[in-house]
Amino acid sequence: MSTSVSLPACYALFEGYPTVEDYMHLRRASGLTPMNAHQAAAAVSGAWHGCYVAETTSPTKAVAMGRIIGDGGWYFVIADMAVLPEHQRRGLGDAILKTLMERIRTHAAKGDAYVTLFADIAGRRLYEKNGFKEAMPREMGMDIVLKDVGTSASERDLAR
Template structure:
């Protein structure tokens, strides 16, 4: 799966944005805010990630996405976010295609299961890239717990 060409003036970087950029991207793009510890552990616990920056500031992320996974067959696309000033330029599509290409390249031989939570603004992007609603066969569920921030 090839990635789309990137809009002029942008660079795609393999890896993760800084904790500060991660937090800013989540908040500014409408995702729920996360504290510094959550952001740090999220990045450290990722399987793969990419971000997009402007060529003039190649370490300042304006879009991002990451994969959480076991490397075998189960993968979750997470933290797909683009700053509002950089939306509608195809950056999310480039990020998603790069994440999917890496899963395809590195996952164990056989069929892999790739899932994500699709908020209304992202559904068109995800459907365009082969994702489909799983209802009524399966239903996504969630539960929130309050972390205490105490490593063992």
């Protein structure tokens, strides 16, 4: 289903998620941390909402995407903002972000919504233009990458 943000005529925006293959390609080609097929399968079926852009000549092949991971109540995390390099700087990222934000405005529980993201350098201006502000010094973003998850404690012991 297309939505009503403005895009160059050769593109269309769809609600939903790219295929696992397109998702893996989008992350790798746009310079984000590559995902394996297990991670990708979980990602494209595990979000609160997502959208992607495809060329009108090839509507099932995503060239740009974004997702919201959230609980529908208060917490909403913008993730996987990615545009293939040959399609960047044409307004696709902006259209995707505006679509995701509008989805929160129209479908989240009544009240306020806390929308967060971690901004790589390439995305900072885009996010600022859409109202995001640096959280420091009020709050500091923190993260951790847990290595080799998806196995039980006994399996990990055996592998040592």
